Amino acid sequence: MRKPIVRIILIVIAILAISCKDKTQHISEEKTVSVNSDFESMLKNYYEDGLKLNPVNATMSGDNRFNDQFPNPLSSGHIALMKAYYTEYKEKVASYDRSILTDAQKMSLDILTWECDINLDHLSFKNFEYFPIDQMWSINLTFGQLASGAGAQPFETVEDYTNWLARVDGYLEWLKNAEINMRKGAAEGYVLPKSLIKKVIPQLKEMTVSDINEHLFYAPIKALPDNFSDEDKKMLADNYKSMIEENIIPTYKSLYEYMAGDYLKAGRISTGISEIPNGDNYYKHQIKLYTTTSMTADEIHELGLKEVARILSEMEKVKTEIGFKGNLKDFFNDVRSNPKLMPFKTPAEVIANFNAIHETMKPQLEKLFDKKPKTPFEVRQTEAFREKSASAEYNPGSLDGTRPGIFYTPIPDATKYNVYSDESLFLHEAIPGHHYQISLTQENTELSDFRKTLWYSGYGEGWALYSESLGKELGLYTDPYQYFGMLGAEMHRAIRLVVDTGMHAKGWSREKAIQYSLDNEAESEAGIISEIERYMANPGQALSYKIGQLKIQELRKKAKSSLGESFDIRQFHNQVLETGCVPLALLEAKIDTWIQNNK
Template sequence: MTTSFLKSAYISCISVLFLLISCKEGAKTAEAKLQSIDTVFESYYDFKKSANPIEATKAGFNSYNDTIANYISDNYQELLKQKYRSFLVELEAYDESMMSKEQWLSLRVMKWDCSIKLQGLENELVTMASPIYDLPSFELMPLLQIQSLHLYVAQLGSGASVQPFKTIEDYDNWLKRLQDYMTFLDTCIEKMEEGIAQKVVLPKTIVLKMIPQLQEFINAPIAKHLFMAPIRNFPENFSDSDRTEIELAYIEFLSQQLIPKYKELDSFLKEAYLPVARQTSGLSNLPNGKETYDYLIKLHTTTTMTADAIHELGKSEVQRILGEMEAVKNEIGFKGDLKAFFNHVRQRKDQMPFSKPEEVIANFNAIQKRMEPKLNEFFDIRPKAGFEVRRTEAFREASASAEYVPGSKDATRAGTFYIPIPIIKTYNKFADEALFLHEAIPGHHFQLSLQQENTKLPEFLHPESMGVFVEGWALYAESLGKELGLYEDPLQYFGMLSMEMHRAIRLVVDTGIHAKGWTREEAIQYSLENEAESKEGIIAEIERYMATPGQALSYKIGQLKIRELRTRAEYALGERFDIKEFHNQVLNSGSLALVLLEEKIDAWITSQSQQ
């Protein structure tokens, strides 16, 4: 009995010892996990770069400059599904107690990103790896008249975008990347043939816009071809023999591969695709269309709002802005109704004073100079990256909107504001101040450059990412005009209201087209009745919404939330409210889903209240 007791006591001691060791090892494991969450973030960013090599190039990672992901291929999509699922399982091992609040916020952004992308890959119509602004693509409708890879490749090939052409290796990398592009175009035709069989095809009006875009790539003489622009602009240090060898390689590729492939695509669109393209405009007319649009709303707004709720919010905002427009019309002294005032603004010759595209660029540069003295009152952090304004390239100008392309992470390549000027004599400048605030400073240039230059953020948060945050910030930036010394001309303030109206209308027409059965013509008419944009501009915009469902919702939804949070902070903090610190709080964590942004600002308000 004594032996048994001693044996039992011995076993109990050993058990306690093992328990103590286990606790100690558990603590070490928890500490290791705390240290390794940054490694998970690094692994995720490595995956994102390999999944989207063009985005890696945009961010300045040159090791990916020679490839394009065939993101619509079945094998590639299956690989992405496996990776997103694996990362989500890995993240479940972590909790808030293991890391800093900044790391926890980054983890929750990563979890959102993995989850929403996986949902897209599992949707019957959508695929999630498009190199264009991290937007989703339609697997069976992979080419569009706007925000489409074949147009973006042309930008890269011009040598005036993010693809570098500084070394012999750069020139070789581009030809290798184009070989992948040939495979992608072959897959596009295959997928569009599948789409024909399944009755998942683009609207006819979209196809009719795509066909002329191909003509410049097909008909331009080799010597003047857009893809030969890097050959016409060799670096000075290239030897004559290197120049000759590279030029011959580019001529051979264009004449024997690229141009024949564009001819094949052109024939396919004209002869096989256009005759069966649909007459309807929205997703609701496609198989699984309603479910797909519901998903795209969630993706682009990071909310659970329904199409109906967004539609009604849009109509409410339209009515509010119409009231403000009426006040500006009366201030100017115009005697007609608001619709007549829209036409008056569209046709005013003093608002179309330019005879050369360079004058439009100069006007934007002058706007920057006027607002510069006031910026320090609202922002105490500035990007390192430079900034420039450029005209949109001719091959995509007719269907393009103004846009911003970030500079490189190391600030060696400037951020670029592209402005389309298709017809210089009819270019109307009445909204240029608001447009500059949105696309340039303090809109996209500040937000995106500060985001990718922020060394405290995991690198996966450096690229553009969530549109509702990115575009919401840019639209909020438009509202800062009076505080920054702009909008002194009532017409420029009306221009700001017009741009806000444009985004409010998007809530109505995007949901109208894709959830309520609106036709293209109904959407155009609604826009014409409620904003001062030209008919040509409105048509291009409506066709953009037809091509990229849900994306246009992000602007107003994001802006309203940021403005709501600012008002909440101003009211709660009173004299302690610091506008510069509020802007820092919004901008210093990367692109956030709106629920995460709201939690962050509420926590900041609480901390400031307790000081």
């Protein structure tokens, strides 16, 4: 009789234990859900507070709540708000216990920590205050795109038109503040090189044209919707005319006269950022910002020299295949000037060629990607006001997919447009480069909002350059000139490692950097000069492409070697793309975990 009783007691104890365990687990799950929900709310608040501080970012992503706002990022009040914002969220994110977060939330925690740290570091330098305008990267160029009526700023309702007038008021404060800061900066040794100032001057002058009908800021009035009343049309036309004549032209004229006069006289003859106060430390910050690594300028310079040598040997093979008899430098010159590689007469033909490249690769995309973006895609010519100093680029579509992703290509003279690198260029800027990468991120409903618009150049440009290497797998590069174009594009990025660090850390002059590029790639001299001056304006940005590409190639090789026959290139691409832009160390940790889980 004792055994059944003992058995019953043991069963009861077991049931009670399971019950207690279930209750404990339930309480633990409730706690986890509660904390996770709180963490998600914190991420949402970070994103929303960020849009209020930079409402143009909201407009660019298709969020129209703040289209009338432009807080002056150069004002002391706004700078204080930015510092407080990153400090507050750095403290908040540090208060969460990693052990009760999901893997996705741990990634968000690490990314947000990085965001706060790198931005606080950025705000500790004077560069963003004293170099508010350059020939390529500054707010005035973005604002010009919005003003044209063909950018992200909507011009569909009367309210849209009045929102823009209000936003222009804030922008004018920034323009005035920019001139004040440049005067202060010049007095303290923070001044642009003369060669860059000369490129900015005509950009500013174009905004001083007195013919209102030809003014960029009047473009939206020339495209007034037909459903506007005559009264509204007249009111808006009058207001825009007054805005341009009384505010835009005088403010731009003042800035233009200063830059063409005293600022140009004060302009630096030196090239690198190390020549300004605290320049060496600023360059270290820029390297970390754009590569998301702890690499030094010396390490990057040596890596660049090795990559240049490797790619040169590959170029020799293509030269031999084509049958060119001269040396490689002669071949560069031939590619630059070969009339067979400049077959077009109109910009429309250039655009059509890019669309044809897309059609060629469409059947092969399935083999490499099982996820494709829903966001529409277009190829457009770069707007005339910035075309002469612009590079080809991608502008993301809106978060809701209603505005397409746009690949802009400058075509200042279609008869001189060289096609030899168009296939690699399309792979980089368009598909599967930036369009796949950015659109898939924006469309991922599992990502927190703040992750959908992040940009880390090491990852983002690294993916785009990696995409260029997929050409043969996508049915491209059948023409040896186009394959040479891919090698040329890769060489272009390898050269960047050498010349960027050369100018900003090793005392290279602008002219030495230009000559090094001419000696090692087939880009036109005008194109190379524009590129070198681009690196001068934004130190470190040019390093991100090759550093990121090499890391992704390394991870692909590691995954293929570890997984063997079970390696699926489509799943690897999903792993790289699904989390959106992340610092490279976090991407590597993610891929390593994926490999271990799939062995």
